[in-house]
Ligand SMILES: Nc1ncnc2c1ncn2[C@@H]1O[C@H](COP(=O)(O)OP(=O)(O)OP(=O)(O)O)[C@@H](O)[C@H]1O
């Protein structure tokens with residue numbers, strides 16, 4: 001489904017070059033459940049942003065569904081993202097001027113889903129993260145963990161083919177974190193490809209494969225035998 | 228050092244009242260090391276904001292250093308905060324237009340610390356969180372965990388009498404999280420009063436006392452016998 005070959009990502013600031021990713025090779029098959037782990041600053045978010053078409057590599061080849069995508073313009077990347085990809089951001093990135101329900105609904109508007117079906121899916125996604133009772137509120141009126149749960153609901157409401165999750169339980173207590181991980185597990189069981197960055201060893205074990213980053217490089221790529 | 232009696236915090240939105248805190252009683256002595264735990268949305272950040280003089284309660288009495296503070300105006304609260312309090316925010320709250328070093332330096336400018344001493348403390352604090360090599364960069368150029376570490380450095384650089392930390396390791400891998408917790412432990416050993424919100428059971432155990440919140444109320448207040 002997804003292939004990265006020789007991927008480099010360099011950020012330039014004044015005269016300093018930050019090599020966020022170096023020589024990354026990665027293959028993700030349809031239906032995979034992959035965890036990306038590694039120390040702070042090792043390139044996990046950068047890698048996920050490239051995989052999720054939010055950012056382009058500085059060098060290298062990126063193939064998705066048989067098609068080369070690293071050279072696509074912003075509009076074409078956005079089209080593929082809106083159609084096939086769900087993304088849970090490390091810093092949530094909810095839109096401050098929209099209510100909780102409007103935030104969750106936004107990806108569905110890009111998919112020509114009729115209004116009644118949109119409302120049904122928004123309510124259902126918010127129920128799954130126990131945030132339906134706050135759907136008329138603004139993000140600034142929510143706690144950190146509540147905002148994260150709304151970000152989760154937004155990513156799953158569109159039933160995406162591929163879900164990218166950047167630390168989806170970072171701000172959650174263990175009970176609420178388990179509920180989010182169960183939801184992600186269900187999506188995977190129904191056929192969604194899942195690629196998740198996590199600092200939690202315990203949650204990383206739910207994935208079927210773990211990729212370890214260190215200093216912008218892949219240092220380990222292990223499949224686990226799943227019970 | 229700090230006493231809360233009958234503290235209430237109510238947020239009003241349209242016609243809905245959210246009771247973020249109800250009937251909270253709490254005593255924190257000088258030199259205490261307190262963990263605040265509880266589910267997402269249970270009132271931890273709200274409680275910490277009141278304790279840290281960032282917010283005022285809707286009702287109840289708040290005494291600090293023998294002085295009643297719930298009725299103080301914003302300017303007087305800011306004066307006490309800048310002088311005595313270090314605060315690590317759940318969402319970091321770094322200032323986007325300032326460099327990493329300028330962000331860490333900001334509290335020191337409010338304390339009439341001379342320029343050479345400010346620079347020394349900024350460098351020392353950044354060294355402790357392994358972020359000295361990025362001191363000329365902007366927050367937007369940092370990873371989530373790097374931003375969090377800068378927020379930690381900013382809170383400790385001023386050697387505050389009281390440190391409030393809202394999930395100081397939320398975005399960190401275990402090795403980097405341990406380093407931050409060791410730093411906080413050292414401050415405590417040197418006399419700083421520490422009050423920390425955390426979702427990590429393991430890190431909560433480093434505190435000498437645990438306060439559990441549920442639905443805006445204190446449901447447990449346990450001192451542990453420390454080894
Ligand atoms: N400005 C606001 N307006 C309305 N409700 C608010 C506001 N700020 C917080 N709340 C509500 O008050 C309650 C407590 O929020 P708080 O941020 O203290 O929770 P928390 O325990 O820190 O949660 P988390 O673990 O998710 O960070 C939540 O239900 C939250 O939605």
Ligand SMILES: Nc1ncnc2c1ncn2[C@@H]1O[C@H](COP(=O)(O)OP(=O)(O)OP(=O)(O)O)[C@@H](O)[C@H]1O
Nearest residue numbers: 011020040041042043044045046368369370371372
């Ligand atoms: N816009 C940018 N300009 C310069 N450097 C950047 C930029 N964005 C990211 N970086 C750097 O690239 C490296 C990788 O960042 P990335 O956000 O991918 O790390 P991460 O593994 O997600 O870390 P964390 O666990 O802390 O979230 C870091 O050193 C970071 O500072």
Ligand SMILES: [Mg+2]
Nearest residue numbers: 045090370371
């Ligand atoms: Mg990251």
Ligand SMILES: [Mg+2]
Nearest residue numbers: 143144272317
């Ligand atoms: Mg909070």
